[in-house]
Amino acid sequence: MKLRTGVLWIVLLLAGLFVFTRSEFKAIPNKLATEFSQFKTELAADNSTSTTSGVSSTQSATTTSVSSSSAAANTVTTEQTPIEPNVQNKTLAHTYYYHFAANMPAAAKQAFVAAIATYNQTGIVKLVAGAGTAEQNQITFFVYHKTMTAAQRGTVELGHGGPNIIQRIGWGAYTANHARAGLNATYTAAFNKSVAVHELGHALGLDHSTDSESVMYPVEQGKTVLTAADLAGLKSIYSN
Ligand SMILES: [Zn+2]
Numbered sequence: 001m002k003l004r005t006g007v008l009w010i011v012l013l014l015a016g017l018f019v020f021t022r023s024e025f026k027a028i029p030n031k032l033a034t035e036f037s038q039f040k041t042e043l044a045a046d047n048s049t050s051t052t053s054g055v056s057s058t059q060s061a062t063t064t065s066v067s068s069s070s071a072a073a074n075t076v077t078t079e080q081t082p083i084e085p086n087v088q089n090k091t092l093a094h095t096y097y098y099h100f101a102a103n104m105p106a107a108a109k110q111a112f113v114a115a116i117a118t119y120n121q122t123g124i125v126k127l128v129a130g131a132g133t134a135e136q137n138q139i140t141f142f143v144y145h146k147t148m149t150a151a152q153r154g155t156v157e158l159g160h161g162g163p164n165i166i167q168r169i170g171w172g173a174y175t176a177n178h179a180r181a182g183l184n185a186t187y188t189a190a191f192n193k194s195v196a197v198h199e200l201g202h203a204l205g206l207d208h209s210t211d212s213e214s215v216m217y218p219v220e221q222g223k224t225v226l227t228a229a230d231l232a233g234l235k236s237i238y239s240n
Contacts, residue, residue: 081216081233086165087205090175094125094238096204097132101142107191108183112141115196118224124234125204134166135174139203143185158190158220159183161199179203194222205237206230 098116100109116127132138148156161181168174181199183190197215209216214230215223226234 079229079232080236081209081211081214081227081230082207083233083237084163084202084205084207087163087177087237090165090167090177090237092175092177092205092237093137096125096127096137096139096177096179097130098127098139098141099129099131101140104141104143105185105191107188108143108185109141111183111191111193111196112181112200114193114224115200118193118197118226119200119204119234122226122231122234124231124238135176137177137179139179139181139200142180142182144182145186146184147186155219156187156189157184158187158192158195159199161202163203163205177203177205189220192220192222193224194220197224197226201230204234206233 100112119125120127127139146157159182162179164178164180166174166176166178179202181196181203183195183199185191189195194215198220201216206216208218209229211217211227211229212219212221213223214227215225216230216233217223
């Protein structure tokens with residue numbers, strides 16, 4: 001009798017070890033550094049008193065890059081806004097629990113609240129205020145400060161955001177997206193619904209689009225309405 005109990009314990013121990021070793025977290029490379037930029041000429045237009053030769057040469061260089069990218073956007077027709085690589089082929093629940101980081105300026109919060117409403121109106125995803133568990137999708141909204149250096153002149157980073165896939169395999173397997181979306185508080189132009197819609201789009205798994213009408217176009221165009229292609233991209237992630 002004693003021997004049988006001992007054998008049973010060994011079997012249970014081995015089974016436990018097997019489960020333990022099988023259920024590890026799988027590391028998935030995440031790309032969070034997707035940025036949203038605004039060409040400096042748009043900001044320079046606000047304080048258009050400086051007319052030195054140095055400024056005008058910068059502006060002409062910037063204008064060239066604007067026209068070349070919009071020319072490319074006009075020729076390329078995309079049926080679906082691309083999906084972030086780490087979200088591809090993942091089964092994600094359509095419900096997200098979101099919260100704001102501490103000390104968020106009211107204007108930044110307001111921009112994100114408007115963006116949340118935009119995505120909730122699609123009926124494809126559902127963003128709910130709250131913390132959520134490890135197994136559930138989560139989004140953290142935040143602000144950060146980044147001043148552009150001389151080497152980065154020509155563009156101003158207004159925000160960044162992206163998905164962060166957590167995948168547990170084996171026993172108790174799940175896949176969740178613990179995403180982040182942030183606005184660059186150094187530039188007040190960042191506290192805009194259009195920037196928030198773009199960064200939240202990244203958080204939900206959308207990648208950059210070459211279509212200048214898309215909210216996922218990498219340069220600020222003031223777009224706040226998701227195009228049919230944006231909706232198709234979102235649907236492809238959350239249609240499971
Ligand atoms: Zn972006």
